[in-house]
Amino acid sequence: MKKIALLGAGFIASVHMEAWKNIEGAKVVAFFEVNNVKASEFQKKYSLPHYNSLSQLFSEQEVDAVDICLPTFLHREYTEMAALEKKHVFCEKPIALSLEDAFAMQKVCEDNGVFLMIGHVLRFWGEYVKARELVASGAIGQPILINAFRLSVTPVWSVNSWILKSHLSGGASLDLHIHDLDFVNWLAGNPQEVFARGLFREDSLDHVVTTVKYGNGVVASIEGGWMMQGDFPFTCGFRILGSEGVLEWTFRAGVNIEERAQSSPLFLYRRGEQRKLVEVAAEDPYREELAYFLKCIEKDTPPGLGTPEQAIEALRLALAAKSSVIEGERVLLEEL
Template identity: 40%
Template sequence: MVKVGIIGAGFMGGMHAECYNNLPNAKLLAIADIDLIKAENLAKKYKVKAYQKPENLFKEEDIQIIDICLPTFLHKEYVIKAAEAGKNILCEKPIALTIKDADEMIEAASKAGVKFMIAQVIRFWPEYVKLKEIFDNKSLGKMTSISCVRLSQTPTWAWDKWLLDSKRSGGALVDLHIHDTDFLLYLLGKPISLLSVASKSSLKYSHVFTTFLFSDDVVAFAEGGWDMPDNFPFTMGFTANFEDGVVEFNSRYQKSLAIYRSGEEVEYPEVKIELQASAETGGNISDLGGYFSEIRYFVDCVENDKMPTLASGESARDSLKIVLSELESIKSGRLIKL
């Protein structure tokens, strides 16, 4: 039984708590948040201890995993503290706001000999897992292009409105759009070049459009924005073109995943949902499927003493590096060769 402490009792902390609650080989022991009332409310739901100071979790010898669900600008501080306390670490994405901070976090975990994973959840999301399977087994031939989209209401629900402050979150570019940049790297490797633009808005980098060129002449496009009206439903999806067909995913469709082949009936693959539950914590996603899969994976890694290679700190740093190259392109108006 792997024992867990969560830092951060907000939207994502609630999502993660519900996942641990549904895992047979994990036990949530405590939750910490600077807002003690929030920590107590979430802790009460799972009958665990509540703390105001995260450091109290580090002192609990039984805790093997520290799950960091804090604003991005706080990731470095608490990842390093958790590593120095000898705890394995699951940290929310993005890893950090700078490559320097990311490197220091990776180094701290390596020096302490603890497992360190960044919760790049799209690598575990069922429809994206299916696309990776189709890509790897070449059942539709070679991929020629892929277009990704991720659109959200303006995230006014976050503590102290930190998501709306680009200095603390990096804007939609670093917090939201990085999901698709990370998945593209996971699928296709490092791009050869990219060109990014951002729409003009009072919120910095709130809607981003990037075209990537990958090896084998694969063209990718990714759009990410959180400047949608408050009644606009959260939307994520992709259209992946292969030599012998197209795979389409749209989170707003009842049959969310479809495979199109010329002259054949449309195929709607069954997507395995690992957990159908809701943490009921607000925010833009209520389905726990992908979150459950990533957390189960990390718990299994800790239990079986395996490194979390599917979403390592190093791969998260690499994704951040590409996103920061996108920022360079936005600022300069130039194509960036990588």
């Protein structure tokens, strides 16, 4: 039985906690949270020992790994604290706000012999996984053009609205848009060139359209933002055009991702054939990614999904897109 310390008590921490409850071989033994209101609510719901000091948690609890569900600006600090205590680290995306912090997180985990996995959950989300499998199998021929999107209303759930402050979250371009940047990287390989346009609110890039050119000739147009109005539902999806076919999926949920268990059809279109509905397993992607992390620990095998290298590449792309919006020019990834 691997013992987990959950860091954070907000929305995504609750999502992770529900997932951990359904993973055999793991047990959340305690949680860390400095906000007393959040801590009280979380403790009442899950009846876990609470700590507002991570060092005290480590001194009083036997822990194999930490699950970091803290605001992005805290990722480096708490990854370093955990790694120095020889704890494996699962950390929510994005890995960090800067490449400097991301590389530091990678290094401290390597130096202390612990795994670092970043929660790029689309690598475990049924429709995205199936799309990659189909593309790899040649179901649509050679990929040519990828469209991906993720749109929501402005999030209101964060304590003191930290997620709306660019210096704490990176804005929608890092917190939301990065999901699809990582997904397209997963499909198309290493990005070479970026051109983006977007909308700022104060200093926060909260809606962006990013065009990416890949070395294999694939072009991607990726849109993301949280400036939608009214009761606009959380909406995401993709369209992948290949030389012999098209994959298309669109998902509309609640305000956030509460209704992620509902199904939306994934369609495959091929030249000369009728549209095909692709079957996708209905699994909770958050449970899938955490179960994968646990298996890596149990087998002492470094994660191959959500790696620091993959997370750093997604962050590099997000930062390049922001730079392109600000400068009004294309950005070559090799220059960052």
